[in-house]
Amino acid sequence: MTKAHIHAQTQLVHLITGNDLMTGDVIYLHKIKGFVKNISQASYWADGEDAARQLSLVEAAQDKITGLYLMKAKDNGEHIAPLTLKEKIRAYGPTVS
Amino acid sequence: MYSYTEFDTQFLTDRIAEFRAQVNRRIDGVLSEDEFKPLRLQNGLYLQMHAYMLRVAIPYGTLRAEQMRVLAKIAERFDKGYGHFTTRQNIQYNWIKLEDVADILGDLAAVDMHAIQTSGNCIRNITTDHFAGAAKDEVIDPRPLAELLRQWSTGHPEYAFLPRKFKFAITASDQDRAVIAFHDIGIQIARSPAGEIGYKIFVGGGLGRSPRIGRELVAFLPEADILPYLDSVMSVYNLHGRRDNKYKARIKILIDELGIEQSKAKIEAEFSLRKAQQKPIDPEMMERINNGFNVPDFSQVAAHTLASDRSISPGFAAFLDHNVSEHKDDRHAILTISLKEHGKAPGDATAEQMRLIADLAETYAYDDIRISHEQNIILPHVPKQHLLEIYIQLSSMGLATGNIGLASDMITCPGLDYCSLATARSIPIATQLADRFKARQTEEAIGPLKIKISGCINACGHHHVGHIGILGLDRAGVENYQITLGGDGSEQAVIGSRTGPGFSAEALFGAVDTILDVYLDGRHDPEETFIAFYRRAGMPPFKTALYPLDDLRPLPPSIEQAAI
Numbered sequence: 001m002t003k004a005h006i007h008a009q010t011q012l013v014h015l016i017t018g019n020d021l022m023t024g025d026v027i028y029l030h031k032i033k034g035f036v037k038n039i040s041q042a043s044y045w046a047d048g049e050d051a052a053r054q055l056s057l058v059e060a061a062q063d064k065i066t067g068l069y070l071m072k073a074k075d076n077g078e079h080i081a082p083l084t085l086k087e088k089i090r091a092y093g094p095t096v097s
Numbered sequence: 098m099y100s101y102t103e104f105d106t107q108f109l110t111d112r113i114a115e116f117r118a119q120v121n122r123r124i125d126g127v128l129s130e131d132e133f134k135p136l137r138l139q140n141g142l143y144l145q146m147h148a149y150m151l152r153v154a155i156p157y158g159t160l161r162a163e164q165m166r167v168l169a170k171i172a173e174r175f176d177k178g179y180g181h182f183t184t185r186q187n188i189q190y191n192w193i194k195l196e197d198v199a200d201i202l203g204d205l206a207a208v209d210m211h212a213i214q215t216s217g218n219c220i221r222n223i224t225t226d227h228f229a230g231a232a233k234d235e236v237i238d239p240r241p242l243a244e245l246l247r248q249w250s251t252g253h254p255e256y257a258f259l260p261r262k263f264k265f266a267i268t269a270s271d272q273d274r275a276v277i278a279f280h281d282i283g284i285q286i287a288r289s290p291a292g293e294i295g296y297k298i299f300v301g302g303g304l305g306r307s308p309r310i311g312r313e314l315v316a317f318l319p320e321a322d323i324l325p326y327l328d329s330v331m332s333v334y335n336l337h338g339r340r341d342n343k344y345k346a347r348i349k350i351l352i353d354e355l356g357i358e359q360s361k362a363k364i365e366a367e368f369s370l371r372k373a374q375q376k377p378i379d380p381e382m383m384e385r386i387n388n389g390f391n392v393p394d395f396s397q398v399a400a401h402t403l404a405s406d407r408s409i410s411p412g413f414a415a416f417l418d419h420n421v422s423e424h425k426d427d428r429h430a431i432l433t434i435s436l437k438e439h440g441k442a443p444g445d446a447t448a449e450q451m452r453l454i455a456d457l458a459e460t461y462a463y464d465d466i467r468i469s470h471e472q473n474i475i476l477p478h479v480p481k482q483h484l485l486e487i488y489i490q491l492s493s494m495g496l497a498t499g500n501i502g503l504a505s506d507m508i509t510c511p512g513l514d515y516c517s518l519a520t521a522r523s524i525p526i527a528t529q530l531a532d533r534f535k536a537r538q539t540e541e542a543i544g545p546l547k548i549k550i551s552g553c554i555n556a557c558g559h560h561h562v563g564h565i566g567i568l569g570l571d572r573a574g575v576e577n578y579q580i581t582l583g584g585d586g587s588e589q590a591v592i593g594s595r596t597g598p599g600f601s602a603e604a605l606f607g608a609v610d611t612i613l614d615v616y617l618d619g620r621h622d623p624e625e626t627f628i629a630f631y632r633r634a635g636m637p638p639f640k641t642a643l644y645p646l647d648d649l650r651p652l653p654p655s656i657e658q659a660a661i
Contacts, residue, residue, distance in 0.1 A: 019144055021123070021124070022124070022194060022195050022196050023148065023194045023196075024145070024147065024148035024149040024193070024195065025148065026146075066130045067130070067144065084574060085513065085571075085574070085576065086146075086513060086517075089146060089513060089514060090146055090147065094146075094147070094515060094524075095514055095525060096514050096522075096524045096525055096528065
């Protein structure tokens with residue numbers, strides 16, 4: 001896949017994220033597995049309204065995750081990358097040791 | 098220091114049991130997050146970027162060795178082996194699990210510590226001069242008053258749900274090391290011409306998005322009136338403080354809106370009622386508090402001169418020059434242990450470092466440890482004869498950096514790496530600046546300089562009162578840093594002025610270099626400090642150097658693109 005091809009395929013997607021109630025760990029929704037810590041395993045939606053509907057269902061159905069919200073990311077066909085620095089730090093950890 | 102009574106111990110036991118039950122109800126889903134949040138905040142527990150953050154209270158920044166060892170144990174057992182000392186003399190742990198919090202609070206309670214009211218809309222930690230009890234220039238030790246106010250404010254039912262957080266600071270010296278002008282209430286202990294102790298009280302100071310210098314409420318309040326007077330201030334704030342807008346809810350905004358004269362009138366009206374009704378402070382209780390802060394017995398310590406010690410090594414000379422302050426007893430010194438080793442996150446200490454400091458305090462320094470709002474650790478009573486041995490031991494753990502008051506002794510908030518409120522990173526800015534100063538060996542030449550860095554407009558890094566203040570913001574998704582100059586948190590009380598447009602992280606370091614070049618080139622002589630030069634020359638030479646009219650190049654890439 002060429003760079004131009006990848007660039008052309010990059011699209012904005014929506015993920016559902018929050019924090020684990022007990023540990024505070026950053027988590028992402030996976031449609032089948034539930035909640036995962038690795039953003040690369042997260043499920044995502046191209047349509048923001050679909051994602052919002054899913055968020056409502058998830059919020060109502062469980063209480064072991066706190067602070068759920070939608071976040072935006074880029075999908076270039078190979079991996080998901082958060083859009084903002086804050087979400088990058090949430091996904092990958094502090095930039096300082 | 099103050100010794101807990103049976104009442105105090107039972108209070109903590111009951112509070113921990115109450116919070117454990119609240120946590121269990123949250124886990125079981127009986128409490129929603131919205132219901133649980135104010136409860137956990139009042140027990141010092143935040144949910145931050147990666148995990149829960151627990152803020153443990155260190156009342157007026159005073160610790161004994163046993164307590165420091167428990168803080169070390171908590172860092173090791175429940176966190177990642179370190180803690181972060183804050184600008185309010187507390188300690189924060191960044192990687193806490195909810196399920197562990199009640200056990201942590203139990204460990205803290207065993208040594209008379211807690212996390213009560215370190216967050217939430219209540220009266221927070223009462224802070225004071227980190228040199229209290231040792232400073233040559235103090236009227237009296239301010240800590241008994243701080244302890245009285247701690248007891249008065251802890252669990253006070255009327256002040257449990259204020260419009261917003263409320264912060265007190267106390268100084269007992271003309272040289273204000275407690276930043277009282279920038280607190281909701283600042284108290285200066287003074288002595289009247291007749292020799293009586295009383296208080297000058299300031300109100301409505303603060304940093305954050307609306308920085309304000311506190312305004313004088315009363316020039317001299319007699320000692321006996323302190324509690325009814327403060328109750329009056331709190332009562333007026335509780336009644337009239339804004340609850341409709343979180344960003345306008347601090348008392349400084351109320352003072353703005355009412356004006357100082359109307360504010361005083363309301364407070365005095367309340368005071369005239371309360372003073373008549375309020376019982377005097379229990380003299381036995383006050384005596385017990387005072388007895389907790391008696392000056393140690395210095396009589397067995399031999400005199401020692403430090404002049405010849407300077408030749409032992411350049412590192413020790415720098416340590417003596419910068420980290421040692423004059424003590425009221427000339428056989429002793431006040432030692433500031435720097436938590437600002439070049440390249441390390443300012444204010445952080447590992448469990449091993451905490452244990453070493455505990456051992457040194459116990460062995461050499463009367464078991465008395467302080468935390469300063471500048472994120473360093475102080476041993477307030479050190480016999481001069483022991484300074485070399487202490488230096489050697491501190492050196493083994495990266496705690497002997499002789500940079501107190503110099504450019505690398507920066508105040509820095511946790512910033513976007515840890516704090517969910519932040520808009521930019523602050524720690525990498527501080528570490529890279531410090532590394533640059535070290536590499537260029539310029540700190541000694543620059544001299545006294547206070548750089549303060551905040552990762553958002555909440556100003557936890559005190560950037561408004563930095564000689565050089567740095568504020569990190571988000572500009573269209575890219576970190577952008579505004580610089581302010583001329584701030585001063587001392588008794589001079591000045592809010593810094595913005596230089597102009599902000600800088601990307603990469604350009605920021607060059608901007609700081611430019612600022613320092615202006616100073617070094619323009620100062621009369623090395624004795625003219627940066628802040629003295631700024632007061633003389635003003636902003637114009639800095640502005641001209643930072644923003645040349647013909648330099649319209651686009652900003653270089655941000656640190657985000659460089660580091661991620």
